[in-house]
Amino acid sequence: xxxxxxxxxxxxxxxxxxxxxxxxxxxxxxxxxxxxxxxxxxxxxxxxxxxxxxxxxxxxxxxxxxxxxxxxxxxxxxxxxxxxxxxxxxxxxxxxxxxxxxxxxxxxxxxxxxxxxxxxxxxxxxxxxxxxxxxxxxxxxxxxxxxxxxxxxxxxxxxxxxxxxxxxxxxxxxxxx
Amino acid sequence: xxxxxxxxxxxxxxxxxxxxxxxxxxxxxxxxxxxxxxxxxxxxxxxxxxxxxxxxxxxxxxxxxxxxxxxxxxxxxxxxxxxxxxxxxxxxxxxxxxxxxxxxxxxxxxxxxxxxxxxxxxxxxxxxxxxxxxxxxxxxxxxxxxxxxxxxxxxxxxxxxxxxxxxxxxxxxxxxxxxxxxxxxxxxxxxxxxxxxxxxxxxxxxxxxxxxxxxxxxxxxxxxxxxxxxxxxxxxxxxxxxxxxxxxxxxxxxxxxxxxxxxxxxxxxxxxxxxxxxx
Numbered sequence: 001x002x003x004x005x006x007x008x009x010x011x012x013x014x015x016x017x018x019x020x021x022x023x024x025x026x027x028x029x030x031x032x033x034x035x036x037x038x039x040x041x042x043x044x045x046x047x048x049x050x051x052x053x054x055x056x057x058x059x060x061x062x063x064x065x066x067x068x069x070x071x072x073x074x075x076x077x078x079x080x081x082x083x084x085x086x087x088x089x090x091x092x093x094x095x096x097x098x099x100x101x102x103x104x105x106x107x108x109x110x111x112x113x114x115x116x117x118x119x120x121x122x123x124x125x126x127x128x129x130x131x132x133x134x135x136x137x138x139x140x141x142x143x144x145x146x147x148x149x150x151x152x153x154x155x156x157x158x159x160x161x162x163x164x165x166x167x168x169x170x171x172x173x174x175x176x177x
Numbered sequence: 178x179x180x181x182x183x184x185x186x187x188x189x190x191x192x193x194x195x196x197x198x199x200x201x202x203x204x205x206x207x208x209x210x211x212x213x214x215x216x217x218x219x220x221x222x223x224x225x226x227x228x229x230x231x232x233x234x235x236x237x238x239x240x241x242x243x244x245x246x247x248x249x250x251x252x253x254x255x256x257x258x259x260x261x262x263x264x265x266x267x268x269x270x271x272x273x274x275x276x277x278x279x280x281x282x283x284x285x286x287x288x289x290x291x292x293x294x295x296x297x298x299x300x301x302x303x304x305x306x307x308x309x310x311x312x313x314x315x316x317x318x319x320x321x322x323x324x325x326x327x328x329x330x331x332x333x334x335x336x337x338x339x340x341x342x343x344x345x346x347x348x349x350x351x352x353x354x355x356x357x358x359x360x361x362x363x364x365x366x367x368x369x370x371x372x373x374x375x376x377x378x379x380x381x382x383x384x385x386x387x388x389x390x391x392x393x394x395x396x397x398x399x400x401x402x403x404x405x406x407x408x409x410x411x412x413x414x415x416x417x418x419x420x421x422x423x424x425x426x427x428x429x430x431x432x433x434x435x436x437x438x439x440x441x442x443x444x445x446x447x448x449x450x451x452x453x454x455x456x
Contacts, residue, residue: 006208013207014200018193025193026186032267034193035203039265042203046211072416104185124186 003048009049012056013042019062025066026120040067046093062135065121087156107114107157115150118143206263208324235326261303261322262408268304272319274336275328276302280345282324296323305410306383309403313338313416321346325365327381328411331389339369339379360387361433365412366450369422377423380452381414392436395447397429397454415453424451 001009017038024034041063045056052059059134108116114136121132122143129147169177264272276299295301303319308316314331324345330339346365361384368380386393386406393411394403404411415422431454433447 001208001211009208010201010204013204017200017203018195021193021199022190022193026190029189031192031194032270035199036265036267039203039206042207043210045208046204049211101185101188105189108189117180120186123182124190126183142320 001047005049005053008053009046010054016057016060020057020064023061023120024064026124027064027113027116029105036065037067058096061125065117066137069117080149103157104154107154110153110157111150115146115153118146119150124145202266206265207385209263215257247424252276261320262305264303269300271317271330271336272302272304272328273299274324275317275319275341276343278343280324280326280343282345282347294323296321306404306407306412308412308414309405311414311416313377313379316379316381316383316412316414316416318381318410318412320348325383327365327367327383329369329379338377339371344375359433359435359443359447361435362449363449366453368421368452370423372421374418374420377416377418379414379416380422381412382449382453383408383410383412384409386435389437390435390442391438394433394434394436395449395453397413400454413453422452423456424456426451429454434440 020038020041024038028037029035038060041060044063044067045060046053048059049056089112108119113121117136118132121127121135122129127135129140129143132143136143139151206418243370256333279298280302284296286383300320301323302319303321304317305320306318307327310332312332314333314337316327317330319326319328324347326342328344329337329339329341348364363382363384365383368378370378382395382402386409390406390409392403393406394401395413396402402413402415404413427450428448429451430446430448432444434444435442
């Protein structure tokens with residue numbers, strides 16, 4: 001890679017790291033794992049920079065999704081164990097926001113990486129199902145089923161979350177059950 | 178619920194901390210890795226030839242007339258190396274969590290090596306090999322160009338559950354070649370005996386192989402221990418609760434096998450500390 005391309009790549013990474021790291025963090029729930037995930041995606045991107053430099057961000061984001069899913073497939077990846085209940089009960093706070101965030105955050109850990117990727121693409125990146133399917137390289141039907149399973153798993157995550165959901169958005173939650 | 182999810186995911190993303198220097202550091206590492214990938218791709222142009230060459234060389238080196246063992250004709254400089262694998266940000270964070278200060282470097286039993294020199298500081302240490310995870314976590318072998326030591330990681334990925342030593346052993350470059358039969362060296366073999374059956378114990382064997390080996394197995398007393406080999410380095414471990422399995426003899430001869438992606442390269446008798454195979 002010549003100096004011009006190197007400078008271009010470094011400028012892109014420097015400018016977009018905060019945004020890309022947010023996505024990596026939502027996918028991994030861990031600062032170090034997020035940096036690792038982003039680093040690997042950027043390393044792939046650097047190899048193909050000449051070809052992707054017109055629209056690099058989409059490539060990096062897609063690489064992160066795929067890396068996260070395939071990392072989970074690897075037998076060496078320390079998988080989190082799925083538990084029936086939340087790890088610990090959250091204390092009450094006046095607005096319920098902190099409780100809610102913690103409860104949803106814990107519940108998200110119960111999802112498989114594929115389900116989590118679908119949830120992040122749908123509700124964090126706000127992409128339509130067809131676009132989610134394109135990014136993940138699967139069918140729209142798969143996206144729908146993974147999304148439905150993910151939401152069901154979140155709802156069933158535990159009494160704390162269920163109660164908080166009822167408390168926060170009773171109409172939406174009840175209307176979808 | 179979907180609005181709730183969107184809002185919560187945004188809040189979760191806000192927890193990500195992008196330090197000011199992170200972007201340039203990520204870019205630099207990515208560019209460095211890209212250069213290595215390109216070099217590998219260029220080298221892969223003659224993959225068949227290289228593979229065949231390695232196979233012939235290994236056969237010449239490791240296989241004797243009986244197909245089990247022979248003195249190697251050509252030895253690689255096992256006890257020294259010019260570079261170590263690079264740490265990812267997460268690996269560097271792990272090393273910093275494990276080594277809370279610069280370790281004391283021991284040369285054999287002759288005392289400490291001067292501190293502050295290159296290769297003695299925390300930032301100089303790299304992750305060399307990681308054992309297969311078990312119920313108690315895993316042992317991570319870390320090292321610099323000067324010394325090495327084991328770090329412990331519990332099943333949640335945090336330092337522990339064993340007490341971490343901050344004494345590293347200098348690479349023993351003065352060992353006689355007879356201690357490196359078949360281009361396999363055992364550099365670190367020790368155990369952690371808590372002294373009480375109610376606490377966890379650990380034992381491991383860490384070492385190096387010649388290039389071209391991706392897996393190594395040790396078999397003795399009907400038990401096989403195996404490890405992936407990454408950049409020459411490997412580590413196998415046993416850990417558990419209860420009585421520390423002390424061996425009745427100090428050493429045991431194992432059947433050691435070297436593989437390259439499932440292809441057996443060599444099989445030979447190899448003597449290691451017996452505790453890994455004791456009951």
